[in-house]
Amino acid sequence: MNRVFVFAILAVTVLALTTAAVVRVVSGGNPRLLGTSEAFDLALERGCTNDLAPVPLWSELGPLDVTTVIELTGVTALAASATMTYLGMGDGRIMRWSFSTQSPELLLDLSSDTAFESDQALLNLAVSPDGASLLVLRTKANGDVVLTSHEIAPDGTLAEDQVELYRLEQPDPRHNGGGLAFGPNGDLFVGIGDGGGQGDPAGAASDPTNPLGSILRAVIDLDSKSLVPSPRNPQDDDNRHELVWATGVRNPYRIWFDDADQLWVSDVGERCREEVTAVGSSTEAVDLGWNAYEGSTEFDANRAVGRASLAPTVEYTHENGACAIIGGTTYSGDITELRGTQIIADLCTATLMAILDGELFRLPVTLTRPVDVSIGSDGQLWVADIEVGVIRISLAQGS
Numbered sequence: 001m002n003r004v005f006v007f008a009i010l011a012v013t014v015l016a017l018t019t020a021a022v023v024r025v026v027s028g029g030n031p032r033l034l035g036t037s038e039a040f041d042l043a044l045e046r047g048c049t050n051d052l053a054p055v056p057l058w059s060e061l062g063p064l065d066v067t068t069v070i071e072l073t074g075v076t077a078l079a080a081s082a083t084m085t086y087l088g089m090g091d092g093r094i095m096r097w098s099f100s101t102q103s104p105e106l107l108l109d110l111s112s113d114t115a116f117e118s119d120q121a122l123l124n125l126a127v128s129p130d131g132a133s134l135l136v137l138r139t140k141a142n143g144d145v146v147l148t149s150h151e152i153a154p155d156g157t158l159a160e161d162q163v164e165l166y167r168l169e170q171p172d173p174r175h176n177g178g179g180l181a182f183g184p185n186g187d188l189f190v191g192i193g194d195g196g197g198q199g200d201p202a203g204a205a206s207d208p209t210n211p212l213g214s215i216l217r218a219v220i221d222l223d224s225k226s227l228v229p230s231p232r233n234p235q236d237d238d239n240r241h242e243l244v245w246a247t248g249v250r251n252p253y254r255i256w257f258d259d260a261d262q263l264w265v266s267d268v269g270e271r272c273r274e275e276v277t278a279v280g281s282s283t284e285a286v287d288l289g290w291n292a293y294e295g296s297t298e299f300d301a302n303r304a305v306g307r308a309s310l311a312p313t314v315e316y317t318h319e320n321g322a323c324a325i326i327g328g329t330t331y332s333g334d335i336t337e338l339r340g341t342q343i344i345a346d347l348c349t350a351t352l353m354a355i356l357d358g359e360l361f362r363l364p365v366t367l368t369r370p371v372d373v374s375i376g377s378d379g380q381l382w383v384a385d386i387e388v389g390v391i392r393i394s395l396a397q398g399s
Contacts, residue, residue, distance in 0.1 A: 022311040048272035058361040063396040070390035078374040079125035090121040123178035172196025179255035190216040191252030200291040208240040217245035248288040258330040274325035275312035323348035327373030333380040345370040
């Protein structure tokens with residue numbers, strides 16, 4: 001996602017799975033056996049189809065209060081517990097902040113072994129469901145993407161010793177992913193980018209034997225100190241990597257669960273569209289369509305053959321300067337109209353948006369360079385802005 005740091009169809013059958021998910025099916029062939037082709041070359045040369053209406057402003061929404069809670073440049077990830085907010089800095093440092101101290105405190109410095117260029121960085125943080133450990137997803141200095149676990153002491157500090165749960169060699173500094181979320185049954189979901197290269201030329205995202213371009217679903221095994229396949233993953237499939245649950249993602253920078261235990265995936269687009277897909281709690285294998293599709297539009301027709309994939313729940317184009325989807329999270333703060341909506345942002349337009357009943361709306365908020373959207377330790381909406389710090393969005397006093 002270079003911008004963050006910083007589809008002849010033969011026969012198509014569209015089936016409604018839920019109100020939020022539509023599957024696209026193209027018969028015949030095996031997309032994993034198709035290399036780059038004339039269709040792929042045309043995809044890279046083709047212009048964008050801007051057939052979507054502009055994202056409307058949610059004009060009925062009352063005035064919002066935008067407050068800089070933490071002035072700190074370089075923040076790329078947020079993770080909150082009941083009393084503490086952990087801040088991931090792009091260069092590999094991890095800090096903590098609380099309302100009682102009101103000042104960021106350095107907990108752990110991984111900067112000497114963290115790459116910080118292109119899409120490489122400290123990508124995301126997550127507090128384990130039991131609150132006993134902090135998970136860190138980052139790019140190591142050698143370019144590998146690594147997931148480590150750090151014990152949280154009773155006083156909120158982090159143990160210097162780390163447990164490496166997973167490591168994946170990345171062939172390119174672009175598209176390192178970043179999605180990290182615990183599901184309702186304790187499974188851990190990890191978003192892995194397609195490995196870079198314009199248009200995913202190797203077709204990694206369409207290959208279920210390859211962790212690149214996928215969402216892993218795993219359980220943390222305390223005995224082996226590693227990720228093991230979730231029992232809810234597809235079973236006894238020799239044509240699928242044991243940790244891979246969802247395929248067909250380009251750069252799943254953020255993933256999260258809503259109040260109905262439905263998984264949302266925000267996937268950064270190639271050059272035309274940004275998309276968010278509500279995947280649901282299905283235990284079956286899931287394909288989100290890249291690089292056969294970018295959003296709802298065909299990208300590489302050859303990659304669509306023999307493949308069923310979910311269409312996005314919402315999408316927006318790169319018109320008006322948009323470039324990369326950021327976030328999101330399910331809103332649960334004090335703004336009544338927003339409760340239960342999914343909140344996302346765009347890096348380049350610095351626009352904050354809400355998904356309501358399958359439609360996308362702009363919120364009357366101006367940011368600078370948003371890179372993460374989360375719920376803070378106070379239950380309000382917090383946005384990490386890499387140029388400003390951490391911003392809280394709440395209901396304006398007197399509203």
